[in-house]
Amino acid sequence: VSGERIPKDYAEELGDCFAAYAPGLFGYACALTRGDHALADDLVQAAFVAAAGHWSTMRYLRDPQRLRWLQTTVGNLAITAFRRNGALGDRLPQLEAASRPAPADTHADAVSAIALQRCWQAIQALPPQQHAVAVMRWLFAMTNTEIAARLDIADGTVAAHVSAVRGKLRAALGPYDPFRSEDGPSS
Amino acid sequence: MMTAGNDTAGTREDELFTSVYQQIVGTQAAQYEAAYDASAGLERFTNWLQDHAAPELAADQVVAELYSLHYRPLLRLATLLVRDLPTAENIVLDAFIATHRGWSRLGDADDALAYLRQAVVNRCRSVLRHRTVADTNPHESPPEPPGIDHAVLDLLQLPAARAALDGLPRRQREAIVLRYYSGLPEDQVAAAMRISRGAVKSHTARGLSALRSAVEQAALSPAPPEDSGHEPSDP
Numbered sequence: 001v002s003g004e005r006i007p008k009d010y011a012e013e014l015g016d017c018f019a020a021y022a023p024g025l026f027g028y029a030c031a032l033t034r035g036d037h038a039l040a041d042d043l044v045q046a047a048f049v050a051a052a053g054h055w056s057t058m059r060y061l062r063d064p065q066r067l068r069w070l071q072t073t074v075g076n077l078a079i080t081a082f083r084r085n086g087a088l089g090d091r092l093p094q095l096e097a098a099s100r101p102a103p104a105d106t107h108a109d110a111v112s113a114i115a116l117q118r119c120w121q122a123i124q125a126l127p128p129q130q131h132a133v134a135v136m137r138w139l140f141a142m143t144n145t146e147i148a149a150r151l152d153i154a155d156g157t158v159a160a161h162v163s164a165v166r167g168k169l170r171a172a173l174g175p176y177d178p179f180r181s182e183d184g185p186s187s
Numbered sequence: 188m189m190t191a192g193n194d195t196a197g198t199r200e201d202e203l204f205t206s207v208y209q210q211i212v213g214t215q216a217a218q219y220e221a222a223y224d225a226s227a228g229l230e231r232f233t234n235w236l237q238d239h240a241a242p243e244l245a246a247d248q249v250v251a252e253l254y255s256l257h258y259r260p261l262l263r264l265a266t267l268l269v270r271d272l273p274t275a276e277n278i279v280l281d282a283f284i285a286t287h288r289g290w291s292r293l294g295d296a297d298d299a300l301a302y303l304r305q306a307v308v309n310r311c312r313s314v315l316r317h318r319t320v321a322d323t324n325p326h327e328s329p330p331e332p333p334g335i336d337h338a339v340l341d342l343l344q345l346p347a348a349r350a351a352l353d354g355l356p357r358r359q360r361e362a363i364v365l366r367y368y369s370g371l372p373e374d375q376v377a378a379a380m381r382i383s384r385g386a387v388k389s390h391t392a393r394g395l396s397a398l399r400s401a402v403e404q405a406a407l408s409p410a411p412p413e414d415s416g417h418e419p420s421d422p
Contacts (some may be wrong), residue, residue, distance in 0.1 A: 005240065007241045009342065011240060016205045026223040027215070037219075040219070045232060069229055116211055134204075134208070166200065169207065
């Protein structure tokens with residue numbers, strides 16, 4: 001696909017599409033990669049390279065469909081990156097200590113914003129493979145079996161990661177975890 | 188509560204975590220988005236697009252190839268039409284440049300050749316239109332014609348036919364030059380002249396019969412400085 005040659009009118013349309021969606025996709029990619037700007041930048045570029053390969057059909061999509069296609073592609077590319085980086089075991093994310101919580105005007109929102117901020121910190125502290133599993137399970141709605149296949153790890157490993165992340169997110173949610181009373185603190 | 192799958196608490200908790208992840212990604216994405224260097228990203232992507240651009244690269248290659256294959260036949264065509272080699276050279280070069288420039292609109296090499304021919308013919312027409320003095324310079328003798336329709340080619344080789352060719356109406360001369368000196372099939376002649384095949388046929392036929400009668404007349408009239416192996420005809 002990437003060996004294809006891009007006609008001039010496609011190139012112009014792709015440039016416009018990039019200008020419109022790249023910033024939003026970069027933000028999304030950063031959130032997925034926990035603030036790895038360089039990797040997020042690569043993911044955005046790679047998504048548009050993929051779009052260039054499919055542009056003969058993509059150019060006819062309406063804007064929301066096109067954006068969804070690009071987001072899905074960024075997500076899939078992120079999984080591929082998770083897998084590669086997970087196998088290498090390094091490339092720890094730069095922890096961004098001071099990311100401001102979103103402004104909140106009601107008390108309930110403020111509480112949940114604080115809880116979410118704590119969750120985000122917990123997510124940033126996850127080991128890479130646990131982060132990959134959590135994103136795939138809760139953001140991409142994949143089953144444990146699908147996750148195991150994509151990351152090329154055992155089902156049992158996925159289940160272990162899921163339960164480990166559960167424990168950390170529960171702790172981060174603290175009093176705002178509705179399941180707190182049902183489950184005792186595990187591990 | 189009794190959804191399919193794992194433990195029910197897990198399933199409801201999954202919903203909570205999904206919502207947590209979605210909200211976190213939403214707020215974090217908005218913050219990171221503001222930090223994006225959009226112009227650097229666009230420049231990087233634009234560079235990639237340029238590295239993978241179809242038209243320009245293909246234009247260079249294809250036009251170079253067209254040039255090596257078709258420069259001489261097109262020059263011959265233009266020379267026959269404008270009867271002046273330097274002008275013909277300019278016309279052909281100009282046509283190649285126009286083809287290169289218009290490449291992105293042209294598609295493939297076959298279209299490009301048809302376009303080239305049409306460009307040459309059009310430019311020859313406008314040169315002839317602007318030429319007020321009819322025919323001051325003697326025409327160059329064109330090189331070897333391609334091997335089709337030998338009877339006609341033999342006819343066209345005769346000096347009398349060559350001379351009469353210049354006297355033909357413009358369209359008849361174009362049709363004959365394209366058809367026989369450039370050796371094009373009728374449909375390509377039609378494309379180059381932007382007329383129908385039927386019109387090509389009739390221009391060609393009329394032009395040829397005019398040439399034939401010119402040759403016959405030349406043969407009947409007393410020979411000027413005789414050229415071939417005819418014996419002195421005075422008894």
